[in-house]
Amino acid sequence: MSSSDVKADLASAVAEVEAQEAELVLTTFTHEEAWRLGVRLVELATERDLPVVVDIRKGTQQVFHAARPGTTPDNDSWIKRKVRVVYRFGASSYLMGLRARAKGTDFNADQGLLFQEYAAHGGAFPVHVKGVGIVGVVTVSGLAQQDDHALVVEALRELVESQV
Template sequence: MSAPEKTATPDIPTLEEQERTLVLPSFTYEDAWALGTLLVELARERQAPVAIDITCGGQQLFHAALPGSTPDNDAWIARKRRVVERYHASSYLVGSRFRAKGTTFEDSSRLDPDAYAAHGGAFPLRMSGAGFVGTVVVSGLPQIEDHALVVEALTRFTSGT
């Protein structure tokens, strides 16, 4: 496995800006496949032991588990996805907002930690003119790296590179 890169911890304004800018003009089944396969390619380049999930309107459109991932990653995906579905914000941003208030999501959200996890790696899929339509989730790396991988893929996907 390649040496992990040090990922800078983004602040709340940066996280909010990511969500404002990473908006899709449309999102089809083919787009889910393209975004999912882009995430797989990026993860393979890094030999990242992750699971990847894209869900829209309650339907799983893409799922992949790379070598080194485990069934536990699927449980984390479900928990992080529920946070995004509830708050319509990335799981990392939700957790960061609680930490900024001097508390934790687990201590203050009043949500079951077995069902919800405000750890990085789940990001809302938004369409221009439609708003929140689904989630893209990565699990298997430290939370900031899960988040950064999703943001990198969405940035490439929305820019067409």
């Protein structure tokens, strides 16, 4: 694959994730909705036998956390680092990593942030409420970063559709 093909693929991925963030805006995000979202992510992971950890935060409070077989405490570390990216930059951890790669830079070096504290890898997605802004973060860790991201998007899309 040529360098121009890679740049085009990255630009396309950035645009796709930006569109997802614009689309996946909730009308509310209660503790009950956070719980249902977490349970749905665990159900999807169980149906597909995926080794993931699911974490949902409302503000800074962790309101849901579940670890499936095949995960380790390292997944919890990844979650914390991905969540920090969302709260600091107001965008999904995957989008921030894609943007850096599209610019040909390393996210952590470019931002002057320690990799042990911030991970711009897929899986943490901002929970946006219409008219309010970011009110939380939903995170999955355990798969390839694009798959962590895709699982979160799938479950969030279901929640958005249920609120219509």
